[in-house]
Amino acid sequence: MKKIVLLATIALTIISCNETPKTKDFKTAYVDTGKMMEQYTEAKQLDEKYKTKGEVMGRELEVAAKNLKAEMNSFQQNAVAKGQAWAQQKGAELQQREQQLQYAQQGMLQQLQQESGKEMDTLVKSVKKLIKDYGKEKGYDYIYGTGDAATVLYAKDTYDITNDVVKMINDKFAANPKTDKKEEKAAEKK
Structure with a gap:
């Protein structure tokens, strides 16, 4: 009796191992995040904003350094x-x-890093949400990110949707451009 149960269990195990699970075709794509951030209008504007702000603050310190x-x-x-x-x-x-x-210079650098870091975090969260919405709208099962923190080791170029995503996020940005609140207040005072 034990032999029959054992044989039946082995037979069921072999049969179940031979069954292949039903697989679903996945629609996947990837975005080159480095390229995307280089081409994304809002990211370029943010980078330029802090580059300019750093130059202005640097000139002030440069004058003080020359005087000293x-x-x-x-x-x-x-x-x-x-x-x-x-x-x-x-x-x-x-x-x-x-x-x-020297303390003023260190303080300036920290201030710029904190301000730009906060805005960049907000920008990244916004882009992630836009990509998620894009994926749902286009019927993707997965969209991978490549770049500095690569999450894809291999992908066919036909899956690269970076240009489409850059166009979409730039179009969204152009439709609703963000302005710096400080710039708005300064413009209102004039």
Whole structure:
């Protein structure tokens, strides 16, 4: 009796292993995320905004650095003539101003990174939602992302929908351009 049950179990196992599960054809595609972000109008505008903002802030620091350098040159010339006490006091003052300038530069860089990081995070979330909506609308089962954090090791070029997605998100952006709230307030004051 045990042998019959054992044989029946083995037979069922073999039969079930031979059955192939029904597979569904999947519609898949991928987006080259690096290329997409290079071509996405809003991302380019965001990059340009912070590049310009960094240049403006950098010029302010550059002027302060030039002034400090000129004072340091003057200090070296006057140190002997004005005496050791004056030289020590003025040297400490200049050293403190140099340190403050370095702190200001670090603060500026941190501020730019925080501001741009927040806006970039918002932009990425928005793009992910748009891609998800695009995938649903077009009937895709999967859309993979490639780029710095590649999630696809192989894909046929026919699955690359990057240009379609870039066009779609640029069209959406053009239809509803975002303006910087600070720029709006500044324009209202003028």
